[in-house]
Amino acid sequence: TVPQPSSQRLKHFLMNESKFRLQKNFGLLGVPFGLCARWPGCNRAPSTLRAWGLVDQLEALNTRGIVVKDFGDTPEIAEKKGLIPSDPTLKFKDEFLAYSEHLILKIHNYEEGFTPLIVGGDHSISIATIAAAVKFNRAKTPGFRMGVLWVDAHPDLCTQENSWSGNIHGMSVAHLLGHGDTALSEIGGFASKIKPSEIVYVG
Secondary structure, three states: OOOOOHHHHHHHHHHHHHHHHHOOEEEEEEEOOOOOOOOOOHHHHHHHHHHOOHHHHHHHHHHHOOEEEEEEEOOOOOOOOOOOOOOOOOOOHHHHHHHHHHHHHHHHOOOOOOEEEEEEOOOOHHHHHHHHHHHHHHHHOOOOOOOEEEEOOOOOOOOOOOOOOOOHHHOHHHHHOOOOOHHHHOOOOOOOOOOHHHEEEEO
16 A cells, blocks of 8 residues: 555544544443453452442533543353363353343443443453454444454453364454354354454553
8 A cells, every 4th residue: 555645544533533523422331341351250340340439520521522421341251160061172152152142232322412431341251342343333334343452461362273272262362353162253153243354552
């Protein structure tokens, strides 16, 4: 590709920045799901962050013209303790697939005018949340592509073939790219949610 002149890049940035400034309504949704992580506790993150004043801090943004509405949490499923995964190479895959269907439906039924602001939960839920975002936008704009900023200490590019733990939270990006288990990569009804060129890592 031919690099854009700096004036064109600036114009492109300003156009997109103005679009972002127009978005002022965000809907907070807690996703207390932690089955696919190595250690228990991720499911308590939404309630813990609320107890530490997350909602109040977000609502303080109203002074800048930003509206944040709390949509509560998705239903919490059983704790990991005592549950035995049916497949040690893809632990709690069936439970995760069922939860993902519910999560995508919840996001698609968001109140009109609000952009989802989702708090997990272990990192596996990003497969469903990014699938929901891409699917929603493609329904309005065929061929829509989305960029992802991934902030993590790990690339999350494992699949069941090379994961020593079998924990799906370490396989999120691989399945978003269309690799790994077919059922997981096709969450939302389509594979390859993003391309390698559409993800930026901050680690």
